[in-house]
Amino acid sequence: LSGHRQIPPFGLEGGQPGRIGKNWIKRQNGHSEDLGSSTQTNVHPGDVINIRTPTGGGFGPCNEPETITEEV
Structure with missing residues (x-):
C-alpha cells in the first residue's frame, strides 16, 4: 500500500509505467x-x-483510438 513513492511501478511488454x-x-x-x-x-x-x-504499470503498447474501437 505504501510502496512506490519515489520510483513508479514499471510497465511490461512496452506498457507505460504507473504513477507514484x-x-x-x-x-x-x-x-x-x-x-x-x-x-x-x-x-x-x-x-x-x-x-x-x-x-x-501498463501491459503492452498503447493503441491508437481508432484501433481500440475495431478491437472491441
Whole structure:
C-alpha cells in the first residue's frame, strides 16, 4: 500500500509505467506534512491522513483510438 513513492511501478511488454503514490497528513491547523513511504508521526484529533496509492504499470503498447474501437 505504501510502496512506490519515489520510483513508479514499471510497465511490461512496452506498457507505460504507473504513477507514484503519496502519503501526507493535513493538520487541524491547515499545515500539510509529507509522510513518505515509511514514517512515524503523531496524529491528533482533527488531523486528516491522506493516502494516494500508486497506479499499476501498463501491459503492452498503447493503441491508437481508432484501433481500440475495431478491437472491441
